[in-house]
Amino acid sequence: MFVTQYIKDVFGAIKSLGIGMRRTLWYFVRPKEIITQQYPDNKDTLVLAERFRGEVVMPHDENNEHACTGCTACELACPNGSIKIVTKFDITPEGKRKKAIDQFVYRLDMCTMCNMCVVACPSDAIIMANDFEHSVYDRTKLTKILNKPGSKVRDGIE
Amino acid sequence: MWSLENITKSVDSWLNLQFSPTIAFLIEAVIIMVLVIGLFAFLGLVLVFMERKVSSFMQIRLGPNRVGPMGIFQTAADTLKLIVKEGFTPNNVDKFLFNLAPFIVMVVAMVVLAPFAFSKGFQIWDVNVGIFFITAVSSLGVIGILTAGWSSNNKYSLLGAMRSGAQIVSYELSAGLTILVIVMLTGSLRISDIINAQADGWWIFKGHIPAIIAFVIYIIAATAETNRAPFDMAEAESELTAGFHTEYSGMKFALFFLAEYANVFIVCAIGATLFLGGWMPLHFGENNWFNSIMDYIPGIVWFFGKTFFLIFVIMWFRWTFPRLRIDQLLNLEWKYLLPISLFNLLLATVIAIAGWHF
The missing domain is CATH 1.20.5 (Single alpha-helices involved in coiled-coils or other helix-helix interfaces)
Incomplete structure (x- = not known):
């Protein structure tokens, strides 16, 4: 009614x-x-979630070795071309030529943090880091070379 | 006992001793002007800060906390910024009306203050049609809003002003009818009579069912009349940028902003006067120990306490409810609030005639 x-x-x-x-x-x-983080004040105690994607980094161990074989899977997976891998050929002790990376060029200014390169990597050579303070005065500083100078691929990773 | 009534009486008699009655009257007028402007400046600073803090706590944020302890000087800093800003008048606006509009809104808000009783005997003008004067003058504020919208030469401003006009004309009805409920129970339009009638209990307790219904409808209508969310169709940031004050900047914008908060204070003060007893302390019955304890709290504390409680309720509405569409807004008024308040008025009439209130 x-x-x-x-x-x-x-x-x-x-x-x-x-x-x-x-x-x-x-x-x-x-x-x-209240969930507000007073960011610049609590910089020292700031806790970011594990899942937060700040930038792509390539972890190196104490022998300055990384796990990247230069397979370019990440470069192919990247939707907007932020990754460019420059390869070279190392001469192994047996005298064979072996493909390795010369430079892992990563353009942070183009990256959308989509995580597809990390998923694509077969040897887990790259991960997403938590760092988010990316401001620089010069844009060219955002083009980074992720492998450290003199580093080489860890043994046993093909 | 210390009271504001004694202070005003002694100032009045001292001035009349020193000067001729005309001069004394003029000096009193100047004192009142200074007090009203001071009250408005205070309200502007306190209410904006309160709104920002209330909204932030309700939204799990911190709110302003950088300028001074807990950010209490934030609004003072904002006001300073607005004062030094350029009062820009765009090309192709109606310059006279454009510059007049903020002052209309502000003057209306100030004139409405005349019959308010802030404490016992602390009242500018105890006119015999006090509450009628308040409702009549407060609805003039929409003229300022329409003037601002019309003269801005801006579609958004005009749309906002038109919406505001439709809204205030609609909601004045139910606000007026709910005020009538209390006028009916009291039998007088004079503010001091209304407050004195509540000496043995506030109307919201004494008037039971019709008073409570009237109170709820009055709060809804008051929120709509002050153009605040969920009824902020006149501003509607997402649709009309800022509605009628889109083109205003600097101090002229600040006047609109101040007038909005002054109007919030005014409608809440009306609500406190009519339903919660104005400056009257919380009394139950006559001459018992409870009443005499409550009498120790001065009337001005009661008045501002009740008013700020209602302001908090209105802010609570604003930060809880989403904005209504214009058709929902008018539906709510014409299909729900107006019929309910008409029935409520009938009920209140029966109760007032039969004497069924306490």
């Missing part, structure tokens, strides 16, 4: 508004729930 529906509407509306107001009041009286 129309009138009962009308009254039901009014009370239903009041009830649903009350639920919303209870929720905001709940947060209003609990300042501990």
